[in-house]
Amino acid sequence: MxxxxxxxxxxISTAIAPLVSPAYYVTLMLPFMAYGVVLLGLNLLFGSAxxxxxxxxxxxxxxxxxxxxxTTHLGVRHMELILPAGALAAAIVAAPVGALCVxxxxxxxxxxxxxxxxxFYTFLLKFYRLTGGDEGMRVLRPYLxxxxxxxxxxxxxxxxxxxxxxxxxxxxxxxxxxxxxxxxFGLCLRTIxxxxxxxxxxxxxxxxxxxxxxxxxxxxxxxxxxxxxxxTGNVDPTLAYWTHSGNIVFMxxxxxxxSFFGPLLGAFAFIFLQDTVMxxxxxxxxIFGAVLAFIVIFAPGxxxxxxxxxxxxxxxxx
Amino acid sequence: xxxxxxxxxxxxxxxxxxxxxxxxxxxxxxxxQKIFNLACGSxxxxxxxxGVTAVQYFVGHGGPPALFILPLVLGGLAAGLIGIVVxxxxxxxxxxRDETFQLLLTFALVLMLEDLIRMTWGTAPVSTGGLxxxxxxxxxxxxxxxxxNLIVIGASxxxxxxxxxxxxxxxxxxxxxAAADNREMAQALGVDMRSVYIRVFTLGTMLGTLGGxxxxxxxxAMSEMGIELIVEAFAVVxxxxxxxxxxxxxxALGVGVLRSVxxxxxxxxxxxxxxLIVIAVLIWRPQGLFGAAPA
Numbered sequence: 001m002x003x004x005x006x007x008x009x010x011x012i013s014t015a016i017a018p019l020v021s022p023a024y025y026v027t028l029m030l031p032f033m034a035y036g037v038v039l040l041g042l043n044l045l046f047g048s049a050x051x052x053x054x055x056x057x058x059x060x061x062x063x064x065x066x067x068x069x070x071t072t073h074l075g076v077r078h079m080e081l082i083l084p085a086g087a088l089a090a091a092i093v094a095a096p097v098g099a100l101c102v103x104x105x106x107x108x109x110x111x112x113x114x115x116x117x118x119x120f121y122t123f124l125l126k127f128y129r130l131t132g133g134d135e136g137m138r139v140l141r142p143y144l145x146x147x148x149x150x151x152x153x154x155x156x157x158x159x160x161x162x163x164x165x166x167x168x169x170x171x172x173x174x175x176x177x178x179x180x181x182x183x184x185f186g187l188c189l190r191t192i193x194x195x196x197x198x199x200x201x202x203x204x205x206x207x208x209x210x211x212x213x214x215x216x217x218x219x220x221x222x223x224x225x226x227x228x229x230x231x232t233g234n235v236d237p238t239l240a241y242w243t244h245s246g247n248i249v250f251m252x253x254x255x256x257x258x259s260f261f262g263p264l265l266g267a268f269a270f271i272f273l274q275d276t277v278m279x280x281x282x283x284x285x286x287i288f289g290a291v292l293a294f295i296v297i298f299a300p301g302x303x304x305x306x307x308x309x310x311x312x313x314x315x316x317x318x
Numbered sequence: 319x320x321x322x323x324x325x326x327x328x329x330x331x332x333x334x335x336x337x338x339x340x341x342x343x344x345x346x347x348x349x350x351q352k353i354f355n356l357a358c359g360s361x362x363x364x365x366x367x368x369g370v371t372a373v374q375y376f377v378g379h380g381g382p383p384a385l386f387i388l389p390l391v392l393g394g395l396a397a398g399l400i401g402i403v404v405x406x407x408x409x410x411x412x413x414x415r416d417e418t419f420q421l422l423l424t425f426a427l428v429l430m431l432e433d434l435i436r437m438t439w440g441t442a443p444v445s446t447g448g449l450x451x452x453x454x455x456x457x458x459x460x461x462x463x464x465x466x467n468l469i470v471i472g473a474s475x476x477x478x479x480x481x482x483x484x485x486x487x488x489x490x491x492x493x494x495x496a497a498a499d500n501r502e503m504a505q506a507l508g509v510d511m512r513s514v515y516i517r518v519f520t521l522g523t524m525l526g527t528l529g530g531x532x533x534x535x536x537x538x539a540m541s542e543m544g545i546e547l548i549v550e551a552f553a554v555v556x557x558x559x560x561x562x563x564x565x566x567x568x569x570a571l572g573v574g575v576l577r578s579v580x581x582x583x584x585x586x587x588x589x590x591x592x593x594l595i596v597i598a599v600l601i602w603r604p605q606g607l608f609g610a611a612p613a
Contacts, residue, residue: 052418100601107354107417111556112600118549119593126586243545246356246425253422283437289430296423297411 014167018159026159027231032271033166034228039252039263040177041220046249047257048181049213050193051102054110055117057244058097059218061124062090063225064139064235065131071140079142079165083226090222091215098214102207105196114242124237136236139229158231166227173220174264180216181260189213250292256304265303321460326582327575328458332467332536334574335474339529340547341554341566342481347522349498349561351515352417353409356424358526359548360431361398365527366539367439368397373446373535384452386535387469394524394531401523405516413515428545435541443538450535470532477525478567485563494518498561550577550589553596559609568607 018026038060045051063086070076070085101112124131131137141157143149144165149157180186188209192199196206229235238244247270255266273291277284299306344358372393373386381389404427412420450466457463485491496504497514505511530543554573558565573592580587599606 052421054421100597104600104604107421108600108604110418110421111354111552112597114549114552115556115593115596115600119590119597122588122590122593126588126590242549243428246422246428249422250425283433285429286433286437289426289428289433292426292429293408293423296415296419296426297408300415300419 018163023155023159026163027155028271028275030158030163030166030231031228032268033170034224035248035251035267035271036170036224036264037173037227038221038224038248039255039267040173041217041224042248043252043257043263044177044180044189044213044220045217046252047259047262048186048189048193049210051105051109051210051213052249053101053113053217054242054245054249055113055115056217056221056248057240057242058113058117058120059090059094059221060225060228060244060248061120061235061237061240062086062093063222063227064229064239065124065137066222067142067226067229068137068139068235071142072138077140077143077148078146079144079226079230080146082142083169083223086222086226087219090218094215094218098211098218099207102210102214114245117240117242117245121237121240121242124240131237134237136234139233139235141233142230162230169223169227173223177220178260185209185212250288252302253292253295253300254302256302258301259304259308262302262304269303322582324459324461325463326578328461328463328467330575330578331471331571332574333578334570334572335471336529336533337547337550337554337574338474338478338567338570339525339532340551341558341570342478342563343522343525343529344551344555345558345561345563345566346481346494346525347519348555350494350518351409351413353412353420353424354417354560355522356421356548357404357427357431358522358551359544359546360428360435361400361523361526361544362530362533362547363435363539363541363544364400364431365394365397365530366534366543367435367444367530368393368527369531369534370444370446370539371439372396372531373449377449383449386446386449386452390446390531390535391528394528397527397531398520398524400527401520402516404523405519409519410512410515428548432541432544435544439539439541441541443540445538446535464536466535470536473532477528478563481563490517550592553592556596556606557599559606562606562608565606565608 014029017029038056042053042056045053066086066089067082070082076082076085097113097116101109101116104112124136125134127133141149141154144161147161149161152160181189188199188204191202192204192206192209200206225239228239251266251270252263253266254269255264256262274284274288277287281287295302340358340362343361344355347353347355347358369390370393372389376386376389377383408423408427409420412423450464453465453469455462456465456468483491485495493504493509493514496507497509497511497518501511504514530539550573554566554569556569557572558567558569576595577588577592580591
């Protein structure tokens with residue numbers, strides 16, 4: 001098994017990246033790490049539970065707006081408070097939304113999540129006094145570990161303390177998700193995905209397990225969203241738009257939804273590929289649309305599927 | 319007061335006429351191919367741009383401005399031929415795949431078409447100017463309504479009837495309904511599904527591009543218009559019931575008028591109200607108002 005070796009190499013290079021690579025590429029790692037957290041959660045739904053959400057941007061924007069509201073209006077600047085607050089807000093919203101959505105599967109699940117996402121989008125857009133409308137809100141630089149880091153320039157702050165903070169969050173989120181998918185709970189989810197009737201007859205409460213998965217993925221999305229906002233310093237309603245939800249599903253598929261690390265690879269490939277394409281050709285959607293079409297038609301296993309083609313198929317998510 | 323009410327209603331019905339065309343395209347494809355085509359909105363945008371270009375070419379080459387509707391419609395219909403390319407080049411590979419992948423393939427189309435439009439026509443909005451005022455204004459109960467809008471409403475109604483006639487009274491319509499109902503059986507009885515799929519998808523695409531072409535004289539074409547309209551068309555088909563033409567008609571009327579009323583009464587509610595209705599319908603009646611009960 002080469003996985004531990006690869007992981008060790010990836011871990012070391014991520015840890016030393018700010019020291020050796022140009023600041024620009026280090027700042028690109030920030031959205032990668034934020035989306036990485038989002039996608040780990042999304043893939044619990046997609047890969048493990050077999051439910052494809054087309055409205056997960058809803059929870060990303062809850063996390064991002066939580067950071068904006070807390071730092072600009074409520075004077076709460078500690079990232080250690082913003083992340084749990086965003087997660088809590090997402091859980092409060094996801095509890096009823098998820099309970100309704102998990103009654104359906106396949107396309108109806110996708111449509112219902114899309115509709116909820118668009119409700120929140122229109123709310124952010126139209127309720128100007130609360131949300132800043134289409135201009136959104138500013139996100140002030142959060143304190144990390146109780147320190148203001150006021151001596152740091154914006155770039156130094158982002159590629160220094162903020163980078164490592166995000167990395168720690170991503171690593172913790174990955175370890176936790178690893179435990180979740182390998183737990184009996186993760187096994188139940190895969191059983192439900194493969195054969196809901198059999199799962200039911202084995203005594204697994206199908207809606208309840210799907211609801212748990214929905215809640216976990218919503219919390220992950222909010223934590224990722226809260227990490228995503230401070231580097232840009234601004235949040236706006238497009239974070240909740242349906243195309244954003246589509247893009248994150250795209251990232252999961254690009255990396256490979258049936259592999260645990262696929263979504264992380266997908267986020268990485270998406271961010272860096274987008275940057276490369278945009279630097280030579282302004283129409284990145286054209287290229288990305290073609291890439292997505294190619295993956296859907298010829299390589300549904302994504303990059304991970306292409307990389308591991310020669311090896312026997314592993315149990316998805318395990 | 320009545321004048322205001324008529325204005326609100328007429329603008330709602332105009333919007334509904336356009337929405338119906340796009341939603342009908344979505345429905346006919348979903349009914350037969352079982353693919354929820356997110357790219358319907360992109361076809362609509364493509365039709366709008368092609369329509370503008372055709373009209374500009376026509377007027378620029380000395381065509382009488384009063385006849386601008388001819389190149390407009392022809393341009394819209396011609397843009398619909400892209401449906402053949404899309405069906406043969408992409409969709410035919412995924413008919414027996416999971417619907418998630420089908421949905422994502424149409425999302426790939428959304429991405430590609432959006433940038434193709436930007437590459438071809440640029441990012442600035444394009445329009446046909448005030449050409450539509452050539453047909454003058456009609457006064458209805460004290461309100462002023464452009465005659466062009468009435469023409470579009472009439473055309474959409476005629477198309478609705480035409481689709482109804484096609485589906486229920488012609489041989490092709492019977493084949494479409496049979497294929498929608500039971501693909502294997504239709505195939506066993508000798509229906510060439512390949513040709514049905516091409517024709518149905520092109521029909522669906524043309525309804526979308528025609529809708530885009532018809533709307534454009536009264537507004538301006540923007541590259542985001544497709545991804546904005548698809549979520550409204552989505553609301554229409556969910557409320558009406560997936561795959562149902564009658565549902566598309568009633569749903570479009572409901573969404574168009576309700577949205578227009580909401581804008582005039584309490585603008586913040588606009589689409590929020592529509593999506594809340596969508597959620598309510600999905601929860602209490604997932605098959606929609608006119609859809610068949612799920613098996």
